[in-house]
Amino acid sequence: MNKDIQKKTKQTETPQEENRMRRLVKKVHLETKELVLLQILIGVFLLMSILSPGRFLSVYNLQSMAYQFPEFGIFALAMMVIVVTGGINLSITYSATLSSILGAVVLVSLNNLGVPPLVTIVIGVLVIIIISIACGALNGLIVAYIGITPMLATLGTMTLFEGIALNITKGGAISGFPDMFQWFGNSAILGIPVPLLIFVLVIIATYFILQRSSFGAKVYMIGCNPTATRFSGVNVRKVLFLLYIYSGILTGFAGIIMASRYNSAKESYGYTYLLQSVAAAVLGGTDISGGFGKVFGTVVSVLILQVISSGLNIFGVNRFITDVIMGMILIVVLTINFVNNRMEEKALLSKKVVTA
Amino acid sequence: MAQNMFLRMHNVSKTFPGVKALKNIDLEVEYGEIHALIGENGAGKSTLIKILSGVYQPDEGAEIIIDGVVQKTITPLDSLKRGIAVIYQDFSLFPNLSVAENIAMVSRVEKRKKIVNWRETNQIARSALDKLGLRIPLSKTLSELSVAKQQLVAIARALVNDAKLIVMDEPTSALSRGEVESLFSIIRNLKEQGISILFISHKLDELFAISDRFSILRDGKYVGTFGEDELDDDRLISLMVGRKIEYKIFEKRTLVDPIFEVRNLSKAGNFKDISFTLHRGEILGITGLVGAGRSELAQAIFGLNPSDSGELILEGKRLQVNAPEQAVQHGISYIPENRLTEGLILKKTMSDNICLTVLKQISSRHGLIEKAAQNKLVEKWIEEMHIRPNIPNMITSKLSGGNQQRVVLSKWLATDPKVLIVDEPTNGIDIGAKADIHQLLRDLSEQGMSIIVISSELPEILAIGDRVLVMRRGKIAATLDGKNLTQEEIMKEAL
Numbered sequence: 068m069n070k071d072i073q074k075k076t077k078q079t080e081t082p083q084e085e086n087r088m089r090r091l092v093k094k095v096h097l098e099t100k101e102l103v104l105l106q107i108l109i110g111v112f113l114l115m116s117i118l119s120p121g122r123f124l125s126v127y128n129l130q131s132m133a134y135q136f137p138e139f140g141i142f143a144l145a146m147m148v149i150v151v152t153g154g155i156n157l158s159i160t161y162s163a164t165l166s167s168i169l170g171a172v173v174l175v176s177l178n179n180l181g182v183p184p185l186v187t188i189v190i191g192v193l194v195i196i197i198i199s200i201a202c203g204a205l206n207g208l209i210v211a212y213i214g215i216t217p218m219l220a221t222l223g224t225m226t227l228f229e230g231i232a233l234n235i236t237k238g239g240a241i242s243g244f245p246d247m248f249q250w251f252g253n254s255a256i257l258g259i260p261v262p263l264l265i266f267v268l269v270i271i272a273t274y275f276i277l278q279r280s281s282f283g284a285k286v287y288m289i290g291c292n293p294t295a296t297r298f299s300g301v302n303v304r305k306v307l308f309l310l311y312i313y314s315g316i317l318t319g320f321a322g323i324i325m326a327s328r329y330n331s332a333k334e335s336y337g338y339t340y341l342l343q344s345v346a347a348a349v350l351g352g353t354d355i356s357g358g359f360g361k362v363f364g365t366v367v368s369v370l371i372l373q374v375i376s377s378g379l380n381i382f383g384v385n386r387f388i389t390d391v392i393m394g395m396i397l398i399v400v401l402t403i404n405f406v407n408n409r410m411e412e413k414a415l416l417s418k419k420v421v422t423a
Numbered sequence: 424m425a426q427n428m429f430l431r432m433h434n435v436s437k438t439f440p441g442v443k444a445l446k447n448i449d450l451e452v453e454y455g456e457i458h459a460l461i462g463e464n465g466a467g468k469s470t471l472i473k474i475l476s477g478v479y480q481p482d483e484g485a486e487i488i489i490d491g492v493v494q495k496t497i498t499p500l501d502s503l504k505r506g507i508a509v510i511y512q513d514f515s516l517f518p519n520l521s522v523a524e525n526i527a528m529v530s531r532v533e534k535r536k537k538i539v540n541w542r543e544t545n546q547i548a549r550s551a552l553d554k555l556g557l558r559i560p561l562s563k564t565l566s567e568l569s570v571a572k573q574q575l576v577a578i579a580r581a582l583v584n585d586a587k588l589i590v591m592d593e594p595t596s597a598l599s600r601g602e603v604e605s606l607f608s609i610i611r612n613l614k615e616q617g618i619s620i621l622f623i624s625h626k627l628d629e630l631f632a633i634s635d636r637f638s639i640l641r642d643g644k645y646v647g648t649f650g651e652d653e654l655d656d657d658r659l660i661s662l663m664v665g666r667k668i669e670y671k672i673f674e675k676r677t678l679v680d681p682i683f684e685v686r687n688l689s690k691a692g693n694f695k696d697i698s699f700t701l702h703r704g705e706i707l708g709i710t711g712l713v714g715a716g717r718s719e720l721a722q723a724i725f726g727l728n729p730s731d732s733g734e735l736i737l738e739g740k741r742l743q744v745n746a747p748e749q750a751v752q753h754g755i756s757y758i759p760e761n762r763l764t765e766g767l768i769l770k771k772t773m774s775d776n777i778c779l780t781v782l783k784q785i786s787s788r789h790g791l792i793e794k795a796a797q798n799k800l801v802e803k804w805i806e807e808m809h810i811r812p813n814i815p816n817m818i819t820s821k822l823s824g825g826n827q828q829r830v831v832l833s834k835w836l837a838t839d840p841k842v843l844i845v846d847e848p849t850n851g852i853d854i855g856a857k858a859d860i861h862q863l864l865r866d867l868s869e870q871g872m873s874i875i876v877i878s879s880e881l882p883e884i885l886a887i888g889d890r891v892l893v894m895r896r897g898k899i900a901a902t903l904d905g906k907n908l909t910q911e912e913i914m915k916e917a918l
Contacts, residue, residue, distance in 0.1 A: 275791065279791050279792060280786070280789075280790045280791050280792065281782035281783065281785075281786040281790050281791075281792055282790060284775070284778065284779070284782055284792060285779070285782065287771070287775075288768050288771065288775065288779055291768045291769075291770045291771055292764070292768045292769070292770075294764060294765055295764065295765050295766060295767060295768050296768065296779070297727070297747060298727065298747065298757070298759050298765045298766065299747075299779045299780050299834065300747040300748045300750065300751035300780055300838075301747075301748065301779065302746065302748045358768075358770055358771070359770075
């Protein structure tokens with residue numbers, strides 16, 4: 068009986084048809100969005116180099132870029148991991164600055180008390196990481212366990228973190244760290260800037276957690292369909308909670324780099340990165356409705372945006388015009404993505420129904 | 424004859440991706456007729472109504488004539504303008520607005536009124552209620568009314584819109600006996616005014632009390648239209664359930680080794696005082712009408728919808744199940760009824776879907792997925808379940824219904840469950856694949872797996888259920904031995 072049915076199913080699927088489907092799947096694999104992004108990156112890099120050879124390709128400019136984009140890149144990854152779940156984390160920059168401000172208070176006090184710099188810095192960094200974990204945990208609690216929409220939840224915590232930070236700083240910046248603290252933001256190992264090294268570590272960690280681990284597999288599935296994921300025996304709340312904590316830790320790293328680079332801590336540092344992070348994640352192929360998105364794409368997009376903004380800066384283009392151009396690029400890319408998806412869907416619908 | 428027909432639907436078919444929901448349906452409703460549309464769950468009644476109301480477009484070749492006008496296509500607005508009003512089970516009213524506003528809403532929208540004219544609103548509502556001979560305070564907020572009164576408001580709203588055919592989907596399901604009587608007198612009153620009623624219900628006595636003619640659907644096909652005098656209960660049931668589908672009937676077994684026991688399980692509003700025992704290697708069928716609490720019960724056992732009270736005992740041990748992950752740990756698996764939204768993650772690949780329940784198995788100590796182990800597992804299940812095409816990276820939304828269900832089965836069989844609960848396992852898949860899945864469930868049970876099959880399709884229950892548990896209104900109506908059981912016996916307990 069069983070074998071008869073097996074034969075029947077086999078007969079309905081001719082070998083040609085199977086080959087065709089195989090090819091279809093392969094083709095999709097080759098046309099990865101990442102490849103296109105990489106080409107765009109090379110393209111804008113060459114364009115900027117040609118338009119402004121002396122200055123764009125100067126050691127000074129390349130180095131200053133290498134110190135600038137890691138903090139942006141880390142924010143973008145902190146944002147991207149949450150966007151993959153179908154959510155958004157609006158609190159990233161204020162979570163970073165609140166952590167670094169509390170860390171700064173500790174750094175300055177211990178420094179003034181005459182504690183050895185190394186001990187001060189270790190304690191200060193620990194404080195920053197712990198506070199960023201707490202910020203992430205608060206987000207996770209509200210989103211995963213209370214069930215408030217991520218956008219509203221993180222809008223709330225964003226305001227909360229900003230408010231607490233302002234109460235500590237009274238609107239000013241906190242400075243007076245041990246000199247050694249600048250190592251995180253302003254020095255290099257074997258010519259490679261430390262912020263860049265931290266960013267590379269963050270990229271590797273995020274890649275393994277999101278794209279290689281069983282935890283990451285659950286994250287992607289939750290982003291596609293939380294109900295079906297829950298029906299599959301996955302503790303969706305726990306996964307979301309932990310992921311918000313991870314996003315929080317990343318903001319802590321960004322906070323350390325920023326505090327070190329500016330040698331101070333202030334609540335407004337990095338706030339322009341918030342929406343740019345969303346832009347980088349989406350430009351990198353992360354689906355804003357969740358379920359899809361890769362570390363590589365996000366990182367390449369960060370580089371693309373950085374190259375464009377540095378390039379425009381070198382040409383002397385007004386900062387505000389740069390914003391206009393960035394906004395337009397984003398809209399164009401999103402429109403192309405949207406139209407592409409629409410056409411794919413239409414093609415799918417018009418296709419004949421395959422029955423087993 | 425044709426002149427008497429308000430509605431003529433001819434050769435109406437509807438295909439959804441992977442399944443043909445309606446096949447060449449005919450339906451004719453006369454002016455001033457009370458017409459019953461009946462069929463089992465999933466027979467295609469709702470789909471047909473949705474075509475009539477313009478929600479779905481029929482496949483090519485359908486002929487629809489409403490009030491003498493041939494309709495090439497129907498949009499929801501066309502349907503309204505032609506005088507078709509559908510009153511869904513939830514009435515689609517606005518609970519926060521007043522009775523008058525609810526009744527006058529449609530005409531207000533239709534006239535594109537930007538400013539509310541209260542006098543006109545009240546007038547419209549008053550005259551509609553007068554037509555029905557009803558006295559309901561116009562200014563009352565809808566949510567303050569009883570369900571029966573809300574339904575009457577929905578009917579009044581249909582009248583405002585000049586409805587010539589009112590479709591009522593299970594209108595009596597939430598009404599008391601007296602309320603049903605008054606609803607019926609209103610329906611008869613409408614009939615006097617020349618308004619046609621298309622009545623959808625499961626309650627046979629009510630159908631016979633009010634209907635002029637009966638149209639019967641079965642498995643998306645049109646069985647026929649009969650006058651009231653041509654039918655009785657038994658004939659109607661046998662026409663509804665039919666005998667066309669012939670599954671292989673497996674030999675029924677009597678098993679004695681209890682493995683899983685449900686004791687006095689209750690959940691307010693869902694089910695009450697459910698007790699049964701599942702034996703090792705047994706297939707227990709659970710059936711009943713939609714809303715009898717079958718899926719709610721299954722989801723309670725699986726921890727999705729934890730029960731208020733009662734006990735679950737697996738292999739002599741009392742279980743604590745408040746979340747699906749606990750159920751999975753204990754070896755209970757649940758394959759949900761809705762494959763597309765609950766069973767599968769459609770945008771992801773077969774491989775992703777199959778592995779989701781067994782990520783631990785294919786991961787290293789550090790929680791990293793081992794590609795080789797993943798591929799091996801996925802290939803094993805594709806092979807074992809004959810999933811076609813056998814491409815692990817195929818997006819599951821592109822598979823046929825039968826193959827999708829095999830992916831869902833694989834995903835759960837991979838967890839090696841002791842108790843497997845399958846909810847409507849062959850819903851929306853074609854007949855060959857159905858038989859395949861029956862055989863598979865039987866094979867699994869012979870290997871010692873204990874299986875609960877929930878199905879509204881009686882031939883399916885009869886084919887594979889060693890015992891059959893019939894639920895009615897949240898309670899167990901009967902536990903029947905699968906040997907020599909007939910559809911009629913089950914139906915009598917379920918209704």
